[in-house]
Amino acid sequence: MNHRLxxxxxxxxxxxxxxxxxxxxxxxxxxxxxxxxxVPSRGGDASDELVETxxxxxxxxxxxxxxxxxxxxxxxxxxxxxxxxxxxxxxxQKGGLSRRKNFLQAVQAxxxxxxxxxxxxxxRRFGRQSEVKFQSIADGLRSMGYGAVGFGSGDLRxxxxxxxxxxxxxxxxxxxxxxxxxxxxxxxxxxxPRLRIVEIGGLRIGIxxxxxxxxxxxxxNDAVEVIPALKALESVAAELTKANCDHQILLCFGSxxxxxxxxxxxxxxxxxxxxxxxxxxxxQLGTLPKAHLVELGHKGMFAVAIGFFADPAAVMRSQRVPxxxxxxxSSDMIQLLGNYQSQLESLGLTGLGIVPLRHPSGRRFAGSAxxxxxxxxxxxxxxxxxxxxxxxxxxEQVPRRDGDPECLSCHVVGWAPQRFEPFEGGFAGTxxxxxxxxxxxxxxxxxxASHAAVERGDVRASVIERDRLRNELVVSIDTPAGKLKATxxxxxxHDLDNSPAFDFDTYWPxxxxxxxxxxxxxxxx
Amino acid sequence: MTLRxxxxxxVAAFALLVGAILGSGTAMLESLARPFRIGDFAPxxxxxxxxxxxxxxxxxxxxDFGSVGVGAxxxxxxxxxxxxxAPLVLTRGATSCTCTVSDFxxxxxxxxxxxxxxxxxxxxxxxxxxxxxxxxxxxxxxxTILTNDPRRPEIAFMVEGIVVPTWKAFxxxxxxxxxxxxxxxxxxxxxxxxxxxxxxxxxxSLQDTQALQFFSLLSSPLDPADIxxxxxxxxxxxxxxxxxxxxxxxxIKQVIQIVLRIPEEVTxxxxxxxxxxxxxxxxxxxxxxxxxxxxxGTVSSRMGLNTQLFLTAKGPHREAVRPIxxxxxxxxxxxxxxEAKPVGSGAVVRIPLTITIPPGSPTANHLGSPQxxxxxxxxxxxxxxxxxxxxxxxxAIGP
Numbered sequence: 001m002n003h004r005l006x007x008x009x010x011x012x013x014x015x016x017x018x019x020x021x022x023x024x025x026x027x028x029x030x031x032x033x034x035x036x037x038x039v040p041s042r043g044g045d046a047s048d049e050l051v052e053t054x055x056x057x058x059x060x061x062x063x064x065x066x067x068x069x070x071x072x073x074x075x076x077x078x079x080x081x082x083x084x085x086x087x088x089x090x091x092x093q094k095g096g097l098s099r100r101k102n103f104l105q106a107v108q109a110x111x112x113x114x115x116x117x118x119x120x121x122x123x124r125r126f127g128r129q130s131e132v133k134f135q136s137i138a139d140g141l142r143s144m145g146y147g148a149v150g151f152g153s154g155d156l157r158x159x160x161x162x163x164x165x166x167x168x169x170x171x172x173x174x175x176x177x178x179x180x181x182x183x184x185x186x187x188x189x190x191x192x193p194r195l196r197i198v199e200i201g202g203l204r205i206g207i208x209x210x211x212x213x214x215x216x217x218x219x220x221n222d223a224v225e226v227i228p229a230l231k232a233l234e235s236v237a238a239e240l241t242k243a244n245c246d247h248q249i250l251l252c253f254g255s256x257x258x259x260x261x262x263x264x265x266x267x268x269x270x271x272x273x274x275x276x277x278x279x280x281x282x283x284q285l286g287t288l289p290k291a292h293l294v295e296l297g298h299k300g301m302f303a304v305a306i307g308f309f310a311d312p313a314a315v316m317r318s319q320r321v322p323x324x325x326x327x328x329x330s331s332d333m334i335q336l337l338g339n340y341q342s343q344l345e346s347l348g349l350t351g352l353g354i355v356p357l358r359h360p361s362g363r364r365f366a367g368s369a370x371x372x373x374x375x376x377x378x379x380x381x382x383x384x385x386x387x388x389x390x391x392x393x394x395x396e397q398v399p400r401r402d403g404d405p406e407c408l409s410c411h412v413v414g415w416a417p418q419r420f421e422p423f424e425g426g427f428a429g430t431x432x433x434x435x436x437x438x439x440x441x442x443x444x445x446x447x448x449a450s451h452a453a454v455e456r457g458d459v460r461a462s463v464i465e466r467d468r469l470r471n472e473l474v475v476s477i478d479t480p481a482g483k484l485k486a487t488x489x490x491x492x493x494h495d496l497d498n499s500p501a502f503d504f505d506t507y508w509p510x511x512x513x514x515x516x517x518x519x520x521x522x523x524x525x
Numbered sequence: 526m527t528l529r530x531x532x533x534x535x536v537a538a539f540a541l542l543v544g545a546i547l548g549s550g551t552a553m554l555e556s557l558a559r560p561f562r563i564g565d566f567a568p569x570x571x572x573x574x575x576x577x578x579x580x581x582x583x584x585x586x587x588x589d590f591g592s593v594g595v596g597a598x599x600x601x602x603x604x605x606x607x608x609x610x611a612p613l614v615l616t617r618g619a620t621s622c623t624c625t626v627s628d629f630x631x632x633x634x635x636x637x638x639x640x641x642x643x644x645x646x647x648x649x650x651x652x653x654x655x656x657x658x659x660x661x662x663x664x665x666x667x668x669t670i671l672t673n674d675p676r677r678p679e680i681a682f683m684v685e686g687i688v689v690p691t692w693k694a695f696x697x698x699x700x701x702x703x704x705x706x707x708x709x710x711x712x713x714x715x716x717x718x719x720x721x722x723x724x725x726x727x728x729x730s731l732q733d734t735q736a737l738q739f740f741s742l743l744s745s746p747l748d749p750a751d752i753x754x755x756x757x758x759x760x761x762x763x764x765x766x767x768x769x770x771x772x773x774x775x776x777i778k779q780v781i782q783i784v785l786r787i788p789e790e791v792t793x794x795x796x797x798x799x800x801x802x803x804x805x806x807x808x809x810x811x812x813x814x815x816x817x818x819x820x821x822g823t824v825s826s827r828m829g830l831n832t833q834l835f836l837t838a839k840g841p842h843r844e845a846v847r848p849i850x851x852x853x854x855x856x857x858x859x860x861x862x863x864e865a866k867p868v869g870s871g872a873v874v875r876i877p878l879t880i881t882i883p884p885g886s887p888t889a890n891h892l893g894s895p896q897x898x899x900x901x902x903x904x905x906x907x908x909x910x911x912x913x914x915x916x917x918x919x920x921a922i923g924p
Contacts, residue, residue: 013540056618056671059681126700126798127776157700159800160873161808164835168810185808185835185875186868218696220712223703223808223837225869278665278685283587297665347815353776353800358733419796421778 038110039065043102044328050091051326058094058322061305065317068307070201071112072249073321074273075100076119077152078300080130082137083337085407085498091325093500094301097140098334099327103303104144106327112307113201116144119251119273119296120209121152128352129344129405129420130154131162136340138166138177140333146176147198150209150251152275153218160184160223164191180208181232183225195236197243203308206245208236210262212254215275229254229262237266247271247308256286256295263288271306281320292318299497338399345403349428354405356424357416361472363447364425365414367435370452371442379441381513387439391430402430410493413440414447417492425449444489445473477514579645580609581674583682590655590686592757599655603682606648609674613643615651618669618679653684661690689757691787692724693717694795699766699781701799703806705840706774708872712766714795715747717758718787724760725786731797732780739769740797742781760787764795772801804840805911809833818899819880821920829884834916836876838865838908843874845907848914852903857886857922860902878902886922893919 039062042051084093107114122137123130134155141149155163163184168191169175177192184191195208210229219226229252240248250269252259259274267290277295281302286293294304303321344352368388372379382388390411394401401407409415413436414426422428425447427436442448451469453459461469475489476482487504494502588601607613617639643649653668665685672678699712718724729742747761755761764783779797784790811832813820824830838846850860863877880902891900900918 056679057669059669059679126698126702157702159703159802159806160837161806161812161814164808165810165812165814170810183868185837185873186866188866189835189868189875189877214695219702220700220710221702222839222870222872223806223868223875276663278663280665280667282665282685283681283683343815355776355778 038067040103040106040110040112042326042328043099043106044330046326046328050328054322054324054326058324058326061319061321065307065319066309067110067112068201068317069113069310070203070205070308071107071114072205072247072271072306072308073104073107073114073116074119074251074271074294074296074304074306075116075300076150076251076253076273076296077121077275077298078137079121079124079154079298080133080406081299081301082133082140082340084299084301085401094322094324095299096323096333097137097144097300097336098330099323099325100300100303101140101144101330101333102327103321103323105330107305115198115200115205116146117207117249117251117273118146118149119152119275120150120155120211120253121275122155123152123158124154125420126154126157127354128347131158132340132343132347134158134162135166136336136343140336142173142176143332143336147205148178148196148207148209148249148251149176150253151177151179151182151211152253153211153215156182156211156219156221156224156226158221160221163224167192178207178209179211180236181210181227181229185223186225187227194232195240197240197245201308203246204244206240206243206248207251208233208240208249209251209253212252212258212262214258215254230265233262233266237268241268249273250291256293259293260288263291263293267291273304283320285318292316294318334398341399341401341403344405348403349405349422352405354421356422356426357419359414359423359425359447361446364449365423365436365442365447366449366452367413367433368438368440368442369435371448373452374455375441378513382441382511385511387511390439391437410498411439412436413438413442418495423447439493444486445475448473477508577611578609578676579607579611579613579643579672579674581613581615581672581677581680582606582608582648583680586680587683587685588653590684592687592689595661595688595690599684599686600652601684602650602652604648604650605643605670605680607643607645610645612645614673615641615643615649616671618671651682653682655684661688661693663687689719691719692785692791692793693719693755693758694793695755698796698798701768701777701797703839704768704772704777704799704801705804706772706801707770707804707840709770710768712768714764714766714781715751715755716762716764716783716785716793717747717752717755718760718762718785719757720759720787722760722788724762726762727784727786727790728782729764729784730782732782732794733778736772736777739772740779741767741769743767744783766797774801774803776800803911804838804843804908805846805906805914806837807916808835808837816919818893818917818919819902821880821882821918823921823923824882824886826886826888826922826924827884829886830880830882832880834878834880836878836904836914837868838874838876839872842908842910843872845909846874846876847907848876848878848904849907850902851905851913852901854900854902854918855886855889855891855920855922857882857889858900858902858918858920859883882920882922888924889920889922891918892921893917897921 081095083096083098084090104116118141123134167175167177167184175192178196179192180194183189195206198205210232211226212229216226248269249271251273252262253275255276256274259272263269263272270291271294272288272291273294273296280297281295281304296302296304301323303323305319305321307317309315391402394407394411405420409417409420412427415422427433430437451473454461454466454469475486477486490504583603583605585603590599593599605615641649651670655666665683668682670680695715699714701710704710726744729744731737731740743765745763747763752758752761777799781795781797783793785793811819811821812834819834821830836848848862853860859881861879865874865876868875890897893899900920902916902918904914906912906914
């Protein structure tokens with residue numbers, strides 16, 4: 001046979017084997033596809049061990065789900081918790097923009113068509129820090145590709161110029177914020193649209209948001225126009241109806257009762273999200289006569305996912321998604337948090353409009369080292385507790401938090417923990433007041449500068465005065481009233497938000513130093 | 526002897542057969558070798574372990590405590606049964622809050638432990654205890670039980686209800702956002718009480734003695750209709766705050782203290798926050814309030830730029846504000862002053878300023894450095910106290 005023909009024949013046979021192999025591989029892939037469904041179950045760099053721990057602790061998600069035609073993810077009521085924080089350890093708490101981003105990315109990585117919407121309520125407090133935080137959160141929501149974001153009452157208390165800067169469209173990138181009845185600088189300024197229509201997975205979804213009446217009563221901002229929700233929805237609902245949407249979502253920032261009333265008036269919305277409600281969302285969606293009611297819980301700890309399917313036997317499924325440590329941390333959001341913390345640090349307390357308060361006792365602070373002169377044993381015990389390195393904890397965070405008043409207030413001496421403000425003479429920075437770093441003696445016992453001055457002999461005082469100053473600083477837990485007073489003091493920092501596991505009888509033995517005082521000699525003249 | 530080479534079609538058919546067998550075999554081996562994972566479980570598609578199995582049975586997994594007082598304790602027993610043919614092992618899992626604790630029914634002569642075995646056909650009770658924390662409002666918490674039933678490896682029991690406080694303020698704080706120094710204002714707070722007796726106000730005061738002369742507090746009983754608007758409320762107080770004109774520009778930071786007898790004496794502290802600012806303000810996507818500049822950045826001369834800035838005016842002379850452009854640097858900036866319109870009730874007036882850098886504008890550098898000072902837009906305002914307004918503009922127009 002001709003040599004050339006023989007070569008061609010060999011090459012052709014090899015090619016056929018390769019073709020057959022690839023057909024076989026396709027068959028393998030088809031087989032695998034029928035037994036495997038990729039679901040978003042973890043994110044970022046979370047380890048297998050971490051994922052399994054939190055799956056056991058907070059439950060599995062998307063169990064038995066096939067790929068939906070479209071997935072709507074609802075979030076809201078972040079309440080300023082741009083990240084979870086507290087002394088039980090970040091890993092043990094839920095929420096934060098970082099995990100939220102990773103969850104959304106996991107959904108997209110699984111190939112599920114995604115629409116993210118937010119009810120609103122990014123911040124709860126008023127002041128410059130909240131303004132900076134709102135801008136940071138708005139930037140974060142934009143970067144996550146949110147399709148619609150509503151307004152909460154806490155958001156709308158901020159100055160309108162700050163809201164406009166954070167919310168307005170930038171160049172040709174439209175704003176994700178939308179509201180039927182709230183207009184920054186007036187509804188006719190059209191800084192935000194009144195509705196949005198999104199095509200996703202072949203479905204057409206119409207979305208709008210409203211601020212309910214009771215929430216409107218909470219804001220006093222003359223530069224923000226709010227009209228009654230029911231009136232505003234007349235025109236918006238008509239426009240959504242004309243658009244022939246497959247589904248319509250109403251984001252109602254109001255109590256569940258108000259939301260239900262609005263939903264009954266506008267039954268065209270088949271998914272209705274509400275504010276208020278309990279701290280966690282229910283396991284299943286609530287039901288209204290013609291709609292599913294979505295509660296989101298508080299502090300952004302959860303997202304609620306609603307999947308739409310082409311299967312007529314199972315058109316819709318829902319899943320509450322705990323934003324726990326299984327989602328890992330997002331480097332983008334860590335960067336955003338870093339920028340936020342940098343802004344706080346640059347502004348400083350003065351730039352943040354923080355003015356020291358007068359301490360109710362009228363006294364000033366001495367610093368824990370001043371106590372060590374006489375109360376050495378108690379001081380040595382304190383030094384071994386986490387209280388003695390509380391500020392270091394903030395410095396070692398990535399990004400660091402030692403410029404954040406909302407963190408500082410419980411990690412240094414001389415601040416009002418629940419007001420996030422210093423008292424006069426309280427910690428003002430490690431350069432000027434290093435002796436007031438960490439969670440020190442005077443946060444429980446009271447400002448002791450006068451007492452220390454008398455005991456050192458710097459100031460002359462009568463025996464009566466000396467004893468009065470000593471007695472003022474004594475904290476006794478030997479009586480029910482004393483224990484309650486001490487417990488309430490602990491709860492100023494170990495509150496439900498930051499220390500949900502706190503129990504006085506469990507925590508006290510870890511810092512107990514009262515017995516040491518009986519064996520310490522009384523110093524002074 | 527002549528070696529017969531098979532035909533091309535024979536080779537193709539053989540290769541196809543081998544490829545298909547290899548491919549399917551690989552798939553089968555993969556699925557058997559891959560560990561079982563929650564999250565990609567397809568019911569019926571993956572083989573479960575052989576042998577008898579337990580079957581956990583818990584239909585009622587949500588309990589509503591209804592209304593509970595702050596600090597009150599409630600408990601509920603959930604029943605879990607085993608309708609399978611193998612022992613069901615239950616393990617206490619996590620709770621979403623330490624206010625919620627789960628415990629198993631003690632075995633006879635024994636004590637509750639972390640695990641419990643339920644024989645086929647039997648059931649056990651799981652006691653979930655909850656303690657009211659916080660200041661009031663709806664709550665919902667979860668206690669998880671893990672099982673060895675592979676079809677239902679965990680059950681999340683939920684307790685919910687409403688914590689009824691002894692008092693509740695609506696709103697919880699007063700925020701006066703960007704008050705004008707020249708105007709007075711008023712704000713009200715409704716304080717609802719839930720006890721058997723109507724509340725009696727002992728004292729009202731402001732904690733910070735600074736600027737006291739501008740604030741006054743009045744209290745009166747709430748109307749029955751208002752009391753009825755709050756579920757469970759039996760009484761209430763209407764607190765009215767009046768603010769006089771003349772507050773200095775700057776932040777407002779106050780605490781309103783109300784001492785009530787309900788009948789026990791409670792001290793309620795309501796934050797009063799806000800700010801007092803000048804009567805003119807600027808708002809827009811390019812407005813940087815930290816630096817107080819219009820940050821237009823680097824603009825291509827070929828493309829140009831068009832952006833909108835809003836001038837807002839409040840206070841007694843707001844209607845008189847009619848901006849006129851007096852100076853613009855760089856001169857290529859074009860400013861179009863729009864029509865003044867009231868916002869909402871009219872306490873604030875909004876004037877749009879459209880700022881354009883036309884395509885073809887000459888290059889310029891006004892980025893705000895010592896070598897390239899910021900540009901500016903100088904407006905004549907018509908406002909007696911602030912007759913001119915200078916808006917700094919940071920922009921560089923490049924080729």
